[in-house]
Amino acid sequence: MSSSAALLATIAGLTFGLSLIVAIGAQNAFVLRQGLLRQHRTVVVVTCAISDVALIALGVGGAGALLAAVPVLGTAARIGGAAFLLAYAALAARRAWRGGAGAADNAAGAARGPLAVLATTLALTWLNPHVYLDTVVLAGTAADAHGDARWCFAGGMACGSVLWFATLGYGSSALRPLFARPAAWRLLDAGIAAIMLALGLSLALGAV
Template sequence: MLGLGTGLALIVAIGAQNAFVLRQGIRGEHVAAVVLICAASDAVLIAAGILGIGTLVQVVPVALDVIRLAGAAFLAGYGVMAAKRAIRPGSLVAAAQAGRPGARAAVGTVLALTWLNPHVYLDTVLLLGSVASSQGEGRWLFGAGAMLGSVLWFCALGFGARLLRPVFARPGAWRILDGLIAVVMFTLGIRLAFGL
């Protein structure tokens, strides 16, 4: 239970990855693939933390700096795209007429949002790894709970987002969501770039 609660406490916060999963869920595009990648990535990162990989991240801090800057650039680019969709309603119509973006684009985006986020290494690898290590023999049970929390959260967010589709039947609602996503992406990108 401690692992489940701790995992959920860290993952439920609004961030770039959650915003993308929500958007994909509302649109009904490649939801299973996106949810699977998020949950599997968290499982790998949690296991790495339990195995003590967090020590390596602490020993080679330049790795986090490289990831931080790459993540900031990616978030800024994603924020620009969301801002364009929010500001120019015509881009929404053009996107709808162009059809669904491919699975490759969705997979690439979710992988970048997950693995280029230095906070995932700090929260999932270092923090969860440290708490798991304090559990002694129960560290893998703690890790299993944290992994279960990740699976539950991403499934609820991705597949539950379809309940919001009636709200997003209006283009204005998409503009508001994309505006909020742009603000989140720019804020996170700035925080990453300047190490805030």
């Protein structure tokens, strides 16, 4: 494998990874909210990045073929993911209805502790079947097109994931002045609730 082929595969993986991960979803919505609150951002960013890298490695390593060969795994993942996303949608909707951002949100976030935030992050990542579609099935298929350079492609995807989560988790704090008013937090939580509800319903209907 030439160095030029490795470089091209890495760049292709970086571009492909970003095109998948930048889309608004349950995981990104949670990372954005934690970044705005400045609560346990490192826990969230590191957990999301490591999880994505692991899923990419599984996809390039051939786990996508296993998922395709055992449909019951996909059905179980859809049911579990739907239940979790719908429950989280209800919590976000309650926050939007009741309001109470700013100092109250910061206090609530601090009270949860890093372990609770870690558990939520892991659930939003590993209980979401869309993650498996994007980072396992599609990553494996796209990487195979690069032959011997497929792991360079995977490395590019991994770099894209780390870059994106770090930017979203830490860079989102720059938007904090826009959320000085409780109404802005209520709109954000309403949007998060809508995203979670739509994803949860789509998974539930797909499992039927």
